[in-house]
Amino acid sequence: MTSFIVKNECGASRTGILHTRHGEIETPCFMPVGTLATVKTLSPSELEDIGAKIILSNTYHLYLRPGLKIIEGAGGLHRFMNWKGSILTDSGGFQVFSMNALRKITGQGVEFTSHLDGSKHFFTPEKVVEIQSVFGSDIMMVLDECVPYPVEREYARSSLILTAEWAKKSKVFYELCTKKYSDIGMLFGIIQGSVYEDLRKESAVRTLEIGFDGYALGGLSVGEPNELMYDVIFGTLQHLPVNKPRYLMGVGTPEDLWECVERGIDMFDCVLPSRNARNGQAFTSAGKINLKNACFKTDYSPIDSSCDCYACRNFTRAYISHLFRCNEILGLRLNTLHNLNFMVKLSKRIRDSIANGNFFQEKKKFFEIYRR
């Protein structure tokens, strides 16, 4: 039904095509984040215009607001938000663990309190798959425990074992769901283990044993140094099959895309390009700038003169910086559109370089200009 095909390889980096019920996604790809069934400030048609094929949404947040029934009543998440591309939904594990000091974990699942109204809820691995099935997600994530950094080795190990147990339950339940929902999405497993190489290996082995449509690396970019993260990724990917997509959760920057694709990652998501955009930070081919800085008040060039987005084709830094100074929403829109276009186009540039066998030259070129 759904499948992943590797097309080109260049070192450990590779291009591929991921088929979902909502189209083909060329990998490596960057997925804009639309936590609450909206990529903040943008319309679905703008996301289509910049070439986004898949966005990420969030089980925890949508379960609490607007709630499952309202999305079910709309005929699923795609129809609710009128997005015709693919949707990956995070399981909510990360949110349960990062936003809930009072959570209670058992073998069955996790009890947590809503950050909105303090109401109590219980997520089981099965329930999280059920919710995502009702959403109609193209790619569902298993419930996992995401540990902070730094974390003691012992806790990291018991946590990865719990995550693997939950993953097993998720898979069993998913198999049942495939009978109930004829056109169900894919299910991805999540590899944990903090920054401990052997624990990452153990988590990978346990997760692979269960068998998923794709494998995600969780618990990274949570405070550890960049180089350590890159090493963990490199180490972990040695244990993953080549014929399944590898998704690095919550990462990252333009630099991260190059570094992690080089190590074999296929899929990325991160709030940074959109969140920072709303704070005035814009990506350009020459590096980051902040449009709120005084020097842009009279700069009548576009954010990035080599960019083809609506913002760069039509508006100057002077105008957008004026919008930021006045807290005008159009400023947030234009810069978000620009930054997400930057990430989507950067992914394409990376894919092209792999297909052309000059990934390393292109990476070098990028950093020569980007870091100056």
Add this chain to the structure above:
Amino acid sequence: MTSFIVKNECGASRTGILHTRHGEIETPCFMPVGTLATVKTLSPSELEDIGAKIILSNTYHLYLRPGLKIIEGAGGLHRFMNWKGSILTDSGGFQVFSMNALRKITGQGVEFTSHLDGSKHFFTPEKVVEIQSVFGSDIMMVLDECVPYPVEREYARSSLILTAEWAKKSKVFYELCTKKYSDIGMLFGIIQGSVYEDLRKESAVRTLEIGFDGYALGGLSVGEPNELMYDVIFGTLQHLPVNKPRYLMGVGTPEDLWECVERGIDMFDCVLPSRNARNGQAFTSAGKINLKNACFKTDYSPIDSSCDCYACRNFTRAYISHLFRCNEILGLRLNTLHNLNFMVKLSKRIRDSIANGNFFQEKKKFFEIYRR
């Protein structure tokens, strides 16, 4: 160069075409408000899509931020904000008087303090024309004193005389500017006089003596009862020539459009459709609704099923109300787009009814459904 032609009449209502350097505007028309060189939440291309031909911007606000030099450096206001349609700029008189408790008025002009940083500034009638010439406004407004409601007759009279003196200076200076700026926009005079019929007449006579490309009614919709406003409009318009456009400043609601066109108004502007949109209030053919209300949580119909805007073609009340509940910017965008489309399309419906000679039947039809 620029001109106004009356095309159809039906009672006191009429349709016309206003030619500016940036195109033809069919009247009666509603002008979306873009105070700070942006119609809040929307892009210029969205304004084009809904059929807006002219927007309003504000001399006071733009003079303070980003300042004249930055707009001049961009090549004028149209290029600064990338708006290809027409722009009318209010003189800033209203803002100077409504936002500045410490203003000082003299025959020469008015001293005021910036609401942003408390800095002192002085507007003369000449300076305000100069600023708007540099902006490249298609329609410039003279500096006027806008009195509050209620106001004593004596103050209203001395104020209208001051406004007329300033108007004279504005006109003299404008004539000089026509030599300096080859392609200068039109200049409109403003009629004051509060709710006193004879003072409105006096103001009209004084303003007509000077002679302008169009005549605005200022100082209305500032707290007086609706019926009183309609009466003042009716009374004042008796003294205005038929061959010049009549602009009712800061008005109004969908109901106001019908009532005031009936009395002979050609042009409107108001922040209400966009400001209320951001608070969740949406216009529909059946009346106003507030999308934040609980009843819309599971309402899978569009805001207005008879509406052709992007919001109504693609999204449900349930989704947009979810966006409002989550404070998501897309909610503000979609509802603003819808409300402004409503006003622009309502203006067209009114024009068509005048052209077809059935204004009164259409007005009756509108209110039968709108008020139910």
